[in-house]
Amino acid sequence: xxxxxxxxxxxxDSGMSPKDAAEFEQWLQDDxxxxxxxxxxxxxxxxxxxxxxxxxQQEAMDRFHGLTxxxxxxxxxxxxxxxxxxxxxxxxxxxxxxTASSKQWLILTIAIAAMLLFAFLSxxxxxxxxxxxxxxxELIARIAYQQNADWSSGPREVGDAIDGxxxxxxxxxxxxxxxxxxxxxxxxxxxxxxxxxxxxxxHQGVLTVHVPGTAIGFQIETPAIDVVDxxxxxxxxxxxxxxxxVCVFEGEVEVSAIGKTSNSDGRLLHAGNAVRSKPMAGKxxxxxxxxxxxxxxxxxxxxxxxxxxxxxxxxxxxxxxxxRFEDNEHIVVFAERQGIKLESELLVDLTSPGLYQRIHRHxxxxxxxxxxxxxxxxxxDPLGTRERSSENKPRVxxxxxxxxxxxxxxxxxxxxxxxxxxLGHPEGQYKTTRRGIExxxxxxxxxxxxxxxxxxxxxxxxxxxLSAGSAVDQIRVIIQEAEQKQDKE
Amino acid sequence: MNRDQSENDRREVFxxxxxxAEPSVSxxxxxxxxxxxxxxxLVQQIAxxxxxxxxxxxxxxxxxxWALWITKxxxxxxxxxxxxxxxxxxxxxxxxxxxVIVSREASRNDRREALEHCLDHLPERSRKLLxxxxxxxTSSHKIAEVIGSTTxxxxxxxTRIRDRLADCVQQRMxxxxxx
Numbered sequence: 001x002x003x004x005x006x007x008x009x010x011x012x013d014s015g016m017s018p019k020d021a022a023e024f025e026q027w028l029q030d031d032x033x034x035x036x037x038x039x040x041x042x043x044x045x046x047x048x049x050x051x052x053x054x055x056x057q058q059e060a061m062d063r064f065h066g067l068t069x070x071x072x073x074x075x076x077x078x079x080x081x082x083x084x085x086x087x088x089x090x091x092x093x094x095x096x097x098x099t100a101s102s103k104q105w106l107i108l109t110i111a112i113a114a115m116l117l118f119a120f121l122s123x124x125x126x127x128x129x130x131x132x133x134x135x136x137x138e139l140i141a142r143i144a145y146q147q148n149a150d151w152s153s154g155p156r157e158v159g160d161a162i163d164g165x166x167x168x169x170x171x172x173x174x175x176x177x178x179x180x181x182x183x184x185x186x187x188x189x190x191x192x193x194x195x196x197x198x199x200x201x202x203h204q205g206v207l208t209v210h211v212p213g214t215a216i217g218f219q220i221e222t223p224a225i226d227v228v229d230x231x232x233x234x235x236x237x238x239x240x241x242x243x244x245x246v247c248v249f250e251g252e253v254e255v256s257a258i259g260k261t262s263n264s265d266g267r268l269l270h271a272g273n274a275v276r277s278k279p280m281a282g283k284x285x286x287x288x289x290x291x292x293x294x295x296x297x298x299x300x301x302x303x304x305x306x307x308x309x310x311x312x313x314x315x316x317x318x319x320x321x322x323x324r325f326e327d328n329e330h331i332v333v334f335a336e337r338q339g340i341k342l343e344s345e346l347l348v349d350l351t352s353p354g355l356y357q358r359i360h361r362h363x364x365x366x367x368x369x370x371x372x373x374x375x376x377x378x379x380x381d382p383l384g385t386r387e388r389s390s391e392n393k394p395r396v397x398x399x400x401x402x403x404x405x406x407x408x409x410x411x412x413x414x415x416x417x418x419x420x421x422x423l424g425h426p427e428g429q430y431k432t433t434r435r436g437i438e439x440x441x442x443x444x445x446x447x448x449x450x451x452x453x454x455x456x457x458x459x460x461x462x463x464x465x466l467s468a469g470s471a472v473d474q475i476r477v478i479i480q481e482a483e484q485k486q487d488k489e
Numbered sequence: 490m491n492r493d494q495s496e497n498d499r500r501e502v503f504x505x506x507x508x509x510a511e512p513s514v515s516x517x518x519x520x521x522x523x524x525x526x527x528x529x530x531l532v533q534q535i536a537x538x539x540x541x542x543x544x545x546x547x548x549x550x551x552x553x554x555w556a557l558w559i560t561k562x563x564x565x566x567x568x569x570x571x572x573x574x575x576x577x578x579x580x581x582x583x584x585x586x587x588x589v590i591v592s593r594e595a596s597r598n599d600r601r602e603a604l605e606h607c608l609d610h611l612p613e614r615s616r617k618l619l620x621x622x623x624x625x626x627t628s629s630h631k632i633a634e635v636i637g638s639t640t641x642x643x644x645x646x647x648t649r650i651r652d653r654l655a656d657c658v659q660q661r662m663x664x665x666x667x668x
Contacts, residue, residue: 016576
């Protein structure tokens, strides 16, 4: 009885038949045979790691070479001189260094992973790390929303499961909700790969991500940088040549440049900061915090699927919070808190779909204790350029669609103020003076403008039609994240 | 989330240990669990557990031994959760394999380096096949479908390529040793 390499590979790859298994066990009683198995297993694990890493490097190089050959064909006139110039050095060295450095890559990758792993395990709030290591068949993510999405693999629908592997979006926007709570919005063209429930790879394109406490440690690799999310939100952009920009909107992330040497230059990056790196550069360059590229995807990540008319979702970043950011031209939408589980019932001004011309504060509508909610603040700057007393007050209209049902609106000053602590943005600065949509000011009644607040029947869309000169100031929107359950914990 | 200096130090010490031990732990897990997805998931869990329990580690003793001790219990847990009809290594076998893995540790990195070199010199076609299997997660069955061959023939070819790489690694090690 003997076991050959063919059978060893069969065991390592996909498992042996029960008949062979019995023989195999017998065969392994000899230490020399056990040693053979160990050697073969080493080969499998090393091949797996090495080829995966080489693959992602090579891909970035190929894209880059494709780009440069295209550029040289087209001559200098049409290609951007800035672009080609910036990458000359990489082009010369890339082919040689791709192979020469791969063994350091191996070591480095594990080192980074180990550091990061330890970092997030040491965080006080993660002492019960709910790491959903994918049990093969477990659902990893679903498409939560898409808009003009064209997938390389053919049509996909909202609600479709994404089990892992490569996901390519040619154009449009798509949001993937991970089972562990992480939310990733891709902006096409993007090439994104899901390696496991908490490890992903952006090969190319732009994404924004929000990671709640339950998914701390969520990792996104790119050809140039590894990013580990420490409970936060950030944007990531990977160019054709693998050059990567990381822009942190909230909280902090751990970033490490992947380089030729073991100087990984890993560091903690806080909200309002941005870094950039090229593949193999091995170092991070601090760049200007600039969020333009992320402004299509960010609202979707934050739960606002669409905002039209004068409704505008704020840019991502620590500066864009209520009370610190003002915009006279728009009804500005701020994301406030997420994942708040109500300990006691919450009094709000309005809970049912319909058209409202007045929001009365004395209607004691309630949201039940135990409900998990999220809040947004909609704000129209009343001290804007428009004259309150002007005859031709422009109408301010806008519509906003959320990913989950609106279960309450708060529009009275007292209730807004009362809920600031629970639902307001932690960095926000909230006034205590009059600020709600209260139809109590005399000038509103004089104007007789027909303000209207409409909550659609499906509770997802809120429309505002207001006269700019009215007393409208702020509305807090309460979204239901999860139904209240008995003994959820 | 400020971490003090000692926390940072601890983190670095753990990282150093894990970097050194990971290839051996990984080989152990690959050897006893079929299919690299399950094996990789388990290695990840083991990494988390060793990090979490790092303060229990006695620095006087070899880290790999400690890590393999944790590994062994995770493997046994894995066997329990899984369907019955798959191969299960006995407790004794798991222990003996641990000893073998430890005995191979000293030259583990040299073999990995040699493999990198050998991969660079592999014929294009073989490299492509390995890429399909390892980097792109394509099953032998699927590869056969795509290139119009049979599953059996793809498996045999992959085994031959691995044999060739194993020989190359061994030769290279011998040359290095002779120097």
